[in-house]
Amino acid sequence: MYFLTIPFTYSASNIRPNDMIAGMPSMSAVAGMAHNLQRVMQTELGYTTFSSLAFSLIYFNIDRDIGTPRRPPQEPSKGSMRMPGLMDIRRAHGQAALVVYFDVTDEHESNTLLNQLGESARVHALQHLLAGELRFAGGEVFIGTQGEFGNKSLTMFVEQDWSAVVSQLMTAYPTQGLLIQDMSHELSRAAQECGTSTLVALADLIYQSRLQREAKRQQSPRTESSAVMEACVSVDSTPLISEGLEDQPDEPCGLSEESTSLSTDPLLDDDALFDYDDFDLDAMTDEAIVENADTDAGQPYVGVLLPCAIGFHEVCQPRGDQHFVESVLSLVRARILPSVKLDLSQSRAAWQTHFWRWEYLPAHRLYRAVSFAQ
Known part of the structure; x- marks a missing residue:
């Protein structure tokens, strides 16, 4: 390889x-x-x-x-210019x-x-x-x-x-x-366990992730992560969401329970200050993870979870060369590199879980990126 x-x-x-x-x-x-x-x-x-x-x-x-560029006006219609609804x-x-x-x-x-x-x-x-x-x-x-x-x-x-x-x-x-890792298997699992739609499960998981990070900012003292970094260097069935279509075809992910767990090691994980609203990774700092990683009673640490467009779905049969598609949403996890390193050195998960592959499901007219481990 x-x-x-x-x-x-x-x-x-x-x-x-x-x-x-x-x-x-x-x-x-x-x-x-x-x-x-x-x-x-x-x-x-x-x-x-x-x-x-x-x-x-x-x-x-x-x-x-x-600065954000502005879209030009659309073509004139009935003698007047039309402006797109969203300009940003x-x-x-x-x-x-x-x-x-x-x-x-x-x-x-x-x-x-x-x-x-x-x-x-x-x-x-x-x-x-x-x-x-x-x-x-x-x-x-x-x-x-x-x-x-x-x-x-x-x-x-x-x-x-x-x-x-x-x-x-x-x-x-x-x-x-x-590292951006596919977490669509967790989205599927959460939706099935709660008996809810993938859209509701997506919102719940992201909200839980944000609450946990906010709680750690207030409760855990910030510490230097150099010792952790040194240690890391020295040790060597996915429902998807498209706009207007919550339930999309699923494929078995084929991952073991251990490799798909949200929190396999309470001592080190991606506890990062990541302001995804402002897209600012420069401000990201690592924090020490306390032994009890549950910030909410009974809730495991879920990491930095974010929504992400992973593909697109043809919403109708193509008309000649025209294809009408909708973006497909799923869940990803932003993982700090020391956590990825420990996955490998401690055999917490296979390297394939850190990679993606592109697939096309012609029967469902679906194009998407999924975990290479599937």
């Missing part, structure tokens, strides 16, 4: 997939980046057997642009990393690609090519970052071990870094 990591700086990225949803760039946009990478590798560089099998996204920071087109900038789990079945192509990624001059040329081809939710992409303190720059690199990738990212960003 090989993991190609592409750290990048982005600007003017769309954080409003449509008029009804505002949030971080959708996972379908990230899937588009992985697909574009495969296309460039196959058609532009000649690696015809290159295949992107799965992808992961890590945010280092994301900040909403102060929200955009953001920041730094992130795309990690693609890939395979090259041809041995000669595989050896050539690995040699190319081992030479700085060729890596620079490849970065220049990808920078002109990759887009992050419509925004501009610049390959490479300067690291959290500007003294540990990150460029494209390839590893055979996912744990080694996480370690390098933690070295460059010791107090920043949030």
Whole structure:
């Protein structure tokens, strides 16, 4: 297995997939980046057997642009101009990393690609090519970052071990870094246990997450997380929601009870101060987790849960080349890198749970990103 990591700086990225949803760039946009990478590798560089099998996204920071562009008026109707109902087109900038789990079945192509990624001059040329081809939710992409303190720059690199990738990212960003993980299995479980719709379950889980973090801010004293970081470095059936359609077809997720648990280790998890309303990850700090991680009586710690657009659903049969679609919502979890590292070092969950894959269900006209573990 090989993991190609592409750290990048982005600007003017769309954080409003449509008029009804505002949030971080959708996972379908990230899937588009992985697909574009495969296309460039196959058609532009000649690696015809290159295949992107799965992808992961890590945010280092994301900040909403102060100025928001305005939509132009729509076409005139009956002699008068029509203005769209919602004018705000929200955009953001920041730094992130795309990690693609890939395979090259041809041995000669595989050896050539690995040699190319081992030479700085060729890596620079490849970065220049990808920078002109990759887009992050419509925004501009610049390959490479300067690291959290500007003294540990990150460029494209390839590893055979996912744990080694996480370690390098933690070295460059010791107090920043949030991996976006699929939690649609928890959304399904919560809806089934409560006998409610997935929309109600989504709201309940997000509200519980926010309440728990607010309680920890007030009750737990802030402590330095360097000792925790050191320890981490040294130890080596998903109902979906679309607008107007709450119940969507589900597939068995195939995860064990242990790997799908919301809180598998009370000593360390993603207890982060993450203001997702302002999209500000720079202010994110890690806190020590007290032994009793239940901030509400009987409620396990659920982590930083957020709604996210993960795909789209065709709402009617295509009319020629026209497709009418609605965004599909689901639940994701923003996880700090030390927690991801412990998943691997303590076998709390398989590495596949940190990755996504893109799938198309033609019988349901549904396109979505789901956990690679499914």
